[in-house]
Amino acid sequence: MDEPARIGSRVQRMRTELGLTQRQLAEPNYTPAYISTLESGRVRPSETALRFLAGRLGTSYEELATGRPAHLATELRLALAEAQQTLATGEAGDAAARYRRLLDEARRLALAPEQAEAFIGLGECALESGELPDAIGHFEAAERLLADEPLTRRARPIRGRAVAHLLAGELRYACYLLESAIDELGASGLADPEALVLLYAAVIGPYIDMGAHARAAHAAELALALAPQVSDPALVAGMHRQVARTFLAEGRVADADASLAKAQAIYGQLRLRTDLAHCHWMRGYVQAQNGELEAAERELRTAREMLAARHAALYTAQVEVELADVLRRLGRSGEAAELLSALLDLGDSHGAVHAAGAHRLLGLMAEERGEPESAEEHYVQALALLERSGASGDLADLCRMLGDLLRRTGRTEAALDVYRTGLGHRAAPGTTTLGPAPAAPLYGSVRISGSRWAGGRAE
Structure with missing residues (x-):
């Protein structure tokens, strides 16, 4: 005023x-x-x-x-929606250029909500292009602009910042951001279903990567219970995509594939290309887990092509690790090694987890060729990369593989040390290093039950 x-x-x-x-x-x-x-x-x-x-x-x-005509803010909001559509269906670079112009216009008009929306859009563009420090900065700027708004308005930039930290390998901090927001929503009584589904869906991935499978399953159950009250189809699709990960962790392959099929159908209708690529990626992973390797290769190659076309470097690297594992299992280790060699340079903080995955697979292939020294070297490099990420499940699995290798080569004491290290990284079921899990929110006057809801399926 x-x-x-x-x-x-x-x-x-x-x-x-x-x-x-x-x-x-x-x-x-x-x-x-x-x-x-x-x-x-x-x-x-x-x-x-x-x-x-x-x-x-x-x-x-x-x-x-x-002194500003009302139509200026309306026109700016429409232009921001068009920029979001550009990000969904076109190039992240083109969308970022539009968001920057709209941010300048919003600043000129002193429209804080529209500035925040432009910063969120720039953050999403930076996530897709793998520019994680920029993404974090944009989301933090949006949070500052919305500091006096209810937490429900700040849920999107909080979720974006958590995803950026997750992609940077900072799993525990990603969990901390999301759990803190969920708890604050519950304590404030602002049990907004869309904000809660956004946050619960986002926290599933880091929970699973940290080995906290029970906590991930609980978050999935709460998200599924709230889903019928969510009107945004893209948000519902994203929730189904993340819930599929909990089904996979429980060995429920058919349920995981059904969840992914729901997400894929919605993304296809909305023409959300990056999200659709993620569905192809996850379906390829599901098929690989089920032994359907040829089908898995097709899905993963489709995902890789779609993500590479959008210059989504970090996401492309993740898919290439999965594809290389499928090629190895198909007996095409040469192709797999060629694919993985390009990922070894991702050893900085932004790509450490993906580089570790490449080293792990190269070590496994070296073992299969009867080259234990080369395998040990790759496993040790993978461990060094993973130790800074907090990916407890991956660390524990890698310690087991290295321990088995050392035991087979007669170094029993060294193997025991590695096994102990792996046990130290393994999280207890349903826990992280962050203390108690977020409380189930009160919605209206009824607390959402933490018990299994409809068998874990969205009815």
Whole structure:
């Protein structure tokens, strides 16, 4: 809202243009003396008073309070929606350029909500292109702009920042951000189903990567219970995609594939290409787990092509690790090694987990060729990369593989040390290093049950 003097001058100008007296403008809710005081800039009008006067003057509250025509904010919001569609169906670089222009316009008009929306869009673009520090900075800027808004308005940038930290290998911090937001929502009584589903779906991945499968399953159950109250189809699809991971962890391959099919159908209708690529990727993983290797290769190659076309470097690297494992199992180790060799340079903080996955597979293939020294070297490099990420499940599995290799080569004491290290990384079922799991939220007057809901299926 502008200063009182500017608002008063604006009211006086509009009143004069319409040929109204102060009494005609004031009645029946206010007095001519109040209008006189307001027009002289000696009083700051309330929102209620400005809305009344805007109606009498034939203008909008926003224009009267700020001097900006209401259509400017509306046009900016429409342009932001178009930029979001560009990100969904086109190039992240093109979408980022549009978001930057719209951010400048929102700043010029001093529209904080629209600035926050532009920053969220820039964060999503940076996530897709693998520019994780930039993504974190954009999401943090959006949170600052929305600091005085309810947590339900801040859920999207919090989730975006958590995903960026997850992709950077900072699993525990990603969990901390999401769990803190879920707990704050519950404590505040703002049990908004869309915000909760967004946060619960986002926390499933880091839980599983940390070995906290029971906690991931609980988050999936709560998300499924809330899903019928969510109107955003893309959000529901994303929830189904993440819930599929819990089904896989429980060995429920058919349920996982059914969840992915639901997500894939929605993404296809909405033309959300990156999300559709993720579905192909996960379906390929499901098929690989089920021994359907040729079908898995087709799905993973489709995902890889779609992500590479969008220059989604980190996501492409993740798919290539999965594809290499399928090629190895198909007896095409040469192709697999060629694919993996390009990933070994991702050893910085942004690609450490993917580089570790490449080293793990190269070690496994070296073992299969009867080259234990080469295998040990790859396993040790993978361990060094994973230790900074907190990926407890991967660390424990890798320690088991290295321990088995050392035991077979006669180094029993060294093997025992590695096994102990793996046990130390293995999280107890349903726990992380973060303390108690978030409480199930109160929705209305009923607490959502943590028990198995409809057999874990969305009805």
